[in-house]
């Protein structure tokens with residue numbers, strides 16, 4: 001899968017990206033703690049990342065975000081679908097009480113995941129690709145609702161979601177307190 005914007009390309013990860021993606025989004029605790037609970041040595045984290053995200057044969061999952069001009073890896077983005085067999089007790093929608101996120105296989109709910117190396121923040125890269133991915137998710141992947149659960153103090157992620165048009169509300173299940181960003185512009189009339 002390849003998605004392009006003016007300055008950026010989103011493509012599949014390859015083995016050549018492993019050291020760089022580790023340095024960008026796992027070795028820096030400011031970035032890692034905001035998006036991933038993955039534990040382990042660098043080798044363990046890289047091995048798990050390779051098993052999950054290199055050649056996954058799916059349009060879902062984490063993809064490599066690169067600058068078109070230089071080919072430099074700046075981070076990762078992608079959709080992660082919430083599945084009915086997943087423990088979703090950490091994510092409860094204030095606007096849809098009682099609804100189990102991902103609980104209906106015919107109703108596609110996904111998270112838009114993103115993490116950029118800190119030196120690449122402040123350039124509008126996540127907004128630029130995020131806008132394109134939201135359109136891609138709704139039209140090509142047929143996603144019905146995008147839901148991001150984040151910590152209440154993640155101002156940059158919340159700012160990005162606001163720029164992308166997400167509605168921000170409380171995460172009713174979250175401890176410590178969290179918020180949800182929700183984009184539900186593609187809901188079939190049979191769903192609330």
Ligand SMILES: CC(C)(COP(=O)(O)OP(=O)(O)OC[C@H]1O[C@@H](n2cnc3c(N)ncnc32)[C@H](O)[C@@H]1OP(=O)(O)O)[C@@H](O)C(=O)NCCC(=O)NCCS
Pocket residue numbers: 030031032034035114115116117120121122123124125126127128148149150151154156157159160
């Ligand atoms: C969330 C994250 C991707 C946001 O990065 P970001 O750089 O703030 O967002 P963008 O790439 O959209 O850039 C927007 C910033 O670039 C600036 N900018 C510069 N040039 C720009 C341009 N051409 N177009 C748009 N914005 C531009 C904007 O003014 C804005 O700056 P500001 O926040 O100081 O006002 C990043 O902080 C991150 O990776 N965080 C750690 C991981 C994480 O939290 N993931 C989510 C877990 S839920």
